[in-house]
């Protein structure tokens with residue numbers, strides 16, 4: 001099937017075939033990252049604007065790096081330095097960027113649905129780099145890419161997502177992708193942060209850490225998203241850590257070959273012990289590196305590229 005999608009807004013709307021096409025294209029681009037000359041000419045002459053109206057380290061830098069590896073010109077605009085601080089609307093900012101002849105907008109915004117809104121107003125592709133607690137599609141793509149690299153097929157694999165599921169766009173995007181890839185997903189954490197309605201994503205909902213972690217082949221930790229919580233969802237961070245933080249004892253309940261993942265930013269000593277984050281089972285920095293290849297694939301495909309035309313001379 002040819003790639004036809006211009007925007008990347010959610011993983012909910014992607015088919016399994018589209019996820020496969022992105023992962024296949026990312027695998028080809030990943031080979032270029034190991035060369036001494038890392039650039040390919042795929043987007044030469046195009047201009048990509050990274051419009052980040054919420055803080056970011058890895059997503060913004062990975063999109064920046066991905067665009068440069070594709071030979072595109074990149075402009076990064078941070079919320080604190082943009083005219084949104086003077087009251088300019090997202091619509092006017094987007095139309096201004098389009099009038100400045102940008103070819104793609106990568107948008108991070110605190111409002112769920114803002115990339116969809118912009119995609120309906122503009123004629124250029126819009127890529128969602130995280131919209132509130134709704135979705136973070138490139139994170140879900142790089143996470144599942146990393147799992148497939150390590151485990152092969154995800155069909156029937158036990159994947160556990162542990163932590164603040166309620167406010168997590170990363171959890172939602174992973175849930176959509178993992179369901180399509182055939183994984184058995186358990187979401188676990190305090191009942192205030194892991195409500196029963198996540199069963200609608202095809203996941204098992206658990207508040208019992210030991211049974212959730214037992215024999216899991218992947219555990220993904222999530223940060224507590226204080227910035228999205230209007231009231232305390234548990235008594236204290238110390239209590240959260242004592243009940244749900246991943247430490248060596250709890251990691252021993254996992255499958256012996258299990259991988260430990262985290263989308264970042266990490267709060268060491270809260271959701272994960274520092275030695276586990278740095279240990280041999282952690283793939284946290286592999287996730288970051290894979291984020292470049294996956295975002296190269298997304299920018300390339302949404303610009304009209306086709307997976308079969310990715311030629312990478314190694």
Ligand code: CP
Pocket residue numbers: 055056057058059060130136139263264265
């Ligand atoms: N995982 C993630 O989205 O990290 P940043 O907020 O640093 O981009």
